[in-house]
Amino acid sequence: MDNTTILKHEYQINAKPNPQTIQNILNFSRSYHRQELDNGLSFEMIQN
Amino acid sequence: MDYKAMTDAQLIRLYLEGEEQGLAFLISKHEQRIFSYILSKIQDRDLANDVFQDTFVKIIKTLRRGKYNEEGKFLNWSLRIAHNLVIDHFRKQKRMPTVAPNDEYDIFKIIKDGSPDAESEMIREQIEKDLHRLILELPEEQLEVLKLRHFSGLSFKEIADQTGVSINTALGRMRYALINLRKLMEKNHVSLTSS
Numbered sequence: 001m002d003n004t005t006i007l008k009h010e011y012q013i014n015a016k017p018n019p020q021t022i023q024n025i026l027n028f029s030r031s032y033h034r035q036e037l038d039n040g041l042s043f044e045m046i047q048n
Numbered sequence: 049m050d051y052k053a054m055t056d057a058q059l060i061r062l063y064l065e066g067e068e069q070g071l072a073f074l075i076s077k078h079e080q081r082i083f084s085y086i087l088s089k090i091q092d093r094d095l096a097n098d099v100f101q102d103t104f105v106k107i108i109k110t111l112r113r114g115k116y117n118e119e120g121k122f123l124n125w126s127l128r129i130a131h132n133l134v135i136d137h138f139r140k141q142k143r144m145p146t147v148a149p150n151d152e153y154d155i156f157k158i159i160k161d162g163s164p165d166a167e168s169e170m171i172r173e174q175i176e177k178d179l180h181r182l183i184l185e186l187p188e189e190q191l192e193v194l195k196l197r198h199f200s201g202l203s204f205k206e207i208a209d210q211t212g213v214s215i216n217t218a219l220g221r222m223r224y225a226l227i228n229l230r231k232l233m234e235k236n237h238v239s240l241t242s243s
Contacts, residue, residue, distance in 0.1 A: 014080040015087050021097045022075060025104040030070055034112050046111075 056122035064111060075104065078123050082130050089170070090133045099137055103130045119237070135174050182232040190225035193218055 033045045051059065051073040057076075064071030082103060088094040106129050110116050116125070154210045183194060192211060195201045204222070233239070 011224065015084050015093075015096075016079055017083045017097050017100045021101050022072075022079070024101055025075065025108070026072060028070065028105055029068060029108050032108060034109075042113075 060111060060116070060122065071108070074122070074205070078126060081123060082126055085127055086130050086134060090137065095137065097157075099130065099133050102133050106133070135170055138171060178238045182229060182236060182238060184233055186225055186228055190221050190228065193221040194225045194229075197222060 028046075031046050033044060033047055035045070036042045049069075051069060053061070054073070056077070057075060059070040061070070063074065079100075083096060085100045086103070087093065090096045090099060103126065107126060125144050136223045183191065186194065189211075192205055192221075195208045196210065197204070202210065204215050204218045207218045211218065213221075
């Protein structure tokens with residue numbers, strides 16, 4: 001008996017995001033800054 | 049440093065100490081599972097990339113806020129974030145105007161979606177979860193009447209007998225349960241419609 005599994009859709013295969021998407025995430029991480037102030041407030045900043 | 053041998057917790061710690069490679073390896077370790085999940089729901093590679101990116105933006109912000117509870121379940125947590133963003137995507141999509149098919153040309157007759165109602169189903173599940181959470185906040189006697197009426201399907205006479213109160217009291221509790229539930233829904237921004 002043939003036990004071969006046929007993957008009909010792309011999403012059934014382990015798909016990966018585009019390299020550019022990964023790069024965008026890493027760029028965001030590098031430019032994202034968050035600071036807690038003494039009065040309990042915090043602010044976020046994207047610094048290019 | 050052997051990043052490949054590190055656990056998620058170690059990679060996160062490294063990342064929070066300023067080592068960007070920790071994040072890069074964390075992504076590379078879980079990208080297939082998370083992206084495949086998103087793609088399976090959205091079935092559009094470009095949109096799936098957008099949602100994947102948003103997922104990690106949210107992960108980064110939460111990690112930096114120190115709000116991540118380390119229980120060794122980074123992947124489950126990430127998939128939950130991805131799941132919520134997929135739902136947000138479908139909600140936004142429903143609010144956006146779409147091109148209506150006409151008699152001459154109907155793209156939707158050509159392109160068949162394998163799971164035509166997957167998004168509605170996901171939204172319905174989310175609404176149910178939200179609602180269930182809110183119901184539990186009702187005062188006990190109101191919660192009891194609501195459960196007996198809607199989940200057990202009892203009549204108000206049966207509810208009155210079972211709880212030892214008059215029919216009028218049971219009806220009143222039900223009324224207050226619905227009023228309170230509506231208030232809780234407004235307070236928590238829960239809507240019963242998917243649009």
